[in-house]
Amino acid sequence: MIEYLQLMKHELALTLLVVFLLLGKIGGWFTANDRLVSLVNLLLLINFVAGFFGNETGRLFGGWFVNDPLATLEKNILNLGILLISLFSEDWLKKHRHVPEFYLLLFSTLLGMFFMISSGHFLMFYLGLELSTIPLAALSNFDLEKRQSGEAAVKMILSSAFASAILLFGISLIYGAFGTLDYDRVHSMMLGGSLEVFAFLFFIAGFAFKLSAVPFHLWTADVYEGSPVAVTAFISVISKGAMVFVFSTLLYYVFSGRGEIWYPVLIVLSILTISVGNLFALRQDNLKRFLAFSSISQIGYILIGIAGGTIQGTASSVYFIAVYLFSNLAAFGVISVVSSKTGRESVSGYRGLYKTNPGLGWILALALFSLGGIPPTAGFFGKLFLLTAGAARGNYVVITFAALNLVVSLYYYLRVIRSVFMDDQEAPVQSLKSGVFFKIAMFICVAGILLTGFATGFYEYIYQMSIGK
């Protein structure tokens, strides 16, 4: 029994939170939004800190559920992300009528991701995936009075359903090929038959949807634009992050013997993803759409790192997700506070932001430089490690392509920075006052952006965890 408690600690904690919110909602315990948000933030903080202690490695339910150090680390990273989102959305949340439901859905989808990360069996993986997807569609619609939000939700649910169907088809082909869905046994039975290749291709196509890799990215921009900022941040960071974690585990473990199949697929996907993401990001004026396309191109870089096929591939992609979490959430934090106070979400609306809000200006600049991979921010190390890991196979043409694409991405990040620092406009965003939770969130993000790169221990820690995988 103790074993269950220890191995499933992260999942159980989230379940408790969900149950608590559900009961509270039914029992009408929550009257004031303010207090509820503070309470949940406190609980999330406890949840995050507790995630570091008393972790065990082991298997449950006949190998369906696996917990190991890397999975624990990944869950902790996601826990931190959700804490940050909750902190910086305080302003939006306090005005919202359905806060308990928001958290309820948010934690359910996170729970699904945890199960996905810890899955040892394709069915478990699929259950986790569905648990994480369906509440997400509801969350996209959480700006209840905005029509765009509804549109986003519909697009989200339809494309997710489609992706799930393809994935499920891939899984069924795997079952057809091996007669089992257990990771270990599938791994040991890999022989290289054409049915396996077929199954793998469907499987990877479904994943590409979830990762919004090109050519399966079409839903991304609309969903990002329509959803509330908090949800957009969640989709772009937490949901993508979880998918990357699972993806590298599956490739490196279950399909580890079939590198010759997945390597070209990943390379093609990454080249497409980087170029399309970059090209479309060049011309966006809405900041959320802009970040949507920029996050598409980031996924391309992650795929290059994973394609390297070494332990560095896992370690650098996990590291990059952590760095990306800090950077992207810092950017979304600024967008969230400006959007909730003034309703502005366009690049041109941010002109002259630095003059009135120097703090926000610096945070946004740091976040964007980090996304662009410029030192001293952690994004530099993240990108570089991905490229270094990816170059392990000697594919320097791809690496050159990716490196030169950093120039394109820098161009569009600079566009926003220029707007903030150098341009003027008649009515710039007024001087904004932000709450204490927002400040804490931004402090953590900035510290993360500046320190996770320099501080050598963090990457080393992830690397050590990855070796055991």
Added chain:
Amino acid sequence: MNLFLLLLIPVLTAAGIFMFPTRQAGRVALAGTGIQVLLSMVLLGLYIQARNTGDTSAFIFQSRIAWFPAFNIEFYTGIDGISLVMILLTAAVVFSSVLVSWKIETMRKEFFILLVLLSASAYGFFISLDLFLMFFFLELAVIPKYLLIGIWGSGNKIYSANKLVLMLMAASALVLVGLLGMYYNSGGGTNSFDMLRIAQSPLPVFIQKVFFPFLFLGFGIFTAIFPFHTWVPDGHSSAPTAASMFLAGISMKLGGYGCLRMAVYLMPDAAREYSWLIVLLSTIAIIYGAFATLMQTDLKYINAYSSVSHCGFVLLGIGMLTPSGISGAVIQMVSHGLMTALFFAAIGMMYQRTHTRQVAGLGGLLKVMPFIVTTFYIAGLCSLGLPGLSGFVAEMQVFVGSWEHPGIYYRIATVLACMSIVVTAVYILRALGQSMLGPFGRSSFSTLEDASWNEKLAAIVLIAGILLIGLAPFWIRSLTDPGTNGIMEQLNRIAALN
């Protein structure tokens, strides 16, 4: 001495500027950069002492700290004579660029913080012995450069800032690919970014030939290699004075230093293989830059294009792969750094008073601002290679070095490059004569004031450097020669192996 001090002081200075009130920002920056000048003098003393006591290792004051052990990346630092003179150059240029920015008013704090951080990136670059670390410092300059030009620049500043930053980012991308190529092919299986280790166990010739162009072109763009020099004129002219001084004085030298340290030192075979191409491109840059300067009417553009030409000498000296050529390239880097910084400083001082940089709109300034005009003349004469000033020593050394190369092709290139000196004399003398002598360009010029204390001090620091090299070139040779000999040994050893 612990080389971390060189990084620590700029960082502390930046923190100090941030903490003190805005009107103290200049003083804190001046104090910080002044301490840095003293520190680099102390470093010079300690270096000479170490050499005199018989320390013959290639790099001294070495220290290693594991940084990212998973990738074999180390915070590995150390200096030799070449890096030492570059550090001295950086300290002098940054100190005087703080002085000439004394009157900056918009966002004063931010300006000085960015300037000081920019200098930190240069110090870091020159002390790195780990290729990854070097790349980190190379890229560290991106944020300050962009913001300095974009916020405090003049003219078409956003366009220039974008052009400069993006072209240099593309250059860094090429450098990065070259680095990764070396990393995965170094030292018989143990991937390493350690410069000395890569130098000791040479890379396979094929690998060198593949990756040398990446590194050389990448760093070459920083040094305005033809045809990728186009960021120089726009970037330098739009930047505020201090940033122009830094960009032309230091930033372009990062490229020359990188070519020398990474490309030539680590890939000697490929350097021999490609030397014809380097010589060709640098000769074009020298001549093209000189003729392009003739057509310019804006003083900043004149200096920017002449930088293209002068930095061509750096690459020419490197491309000849002879001992005198390489040592000439190093001296040319220092000399050009001081001279061009002085030139930009003088232009800045004059622009502040006359609000024009057009040669045709000026005139007669000698009567009202003798100090600034003298500064101009010293910079100009140094640029055209007057004996007694550093430009003569450097260019002479490069020419001697390139004549040492016996190939007929290289001889022709040397002759062509030599002839550019005449063109240099034409544009320098014409520009100086028209803008400084004769009747006043505008009657309002007669009330202008000469340099203030800070501007005088800034000019004197740089002029002292120019004279020191020009009148006593042996001291700089004695510093850089062990470094150049190391590079030559590497080149010759490999030639002997094959």
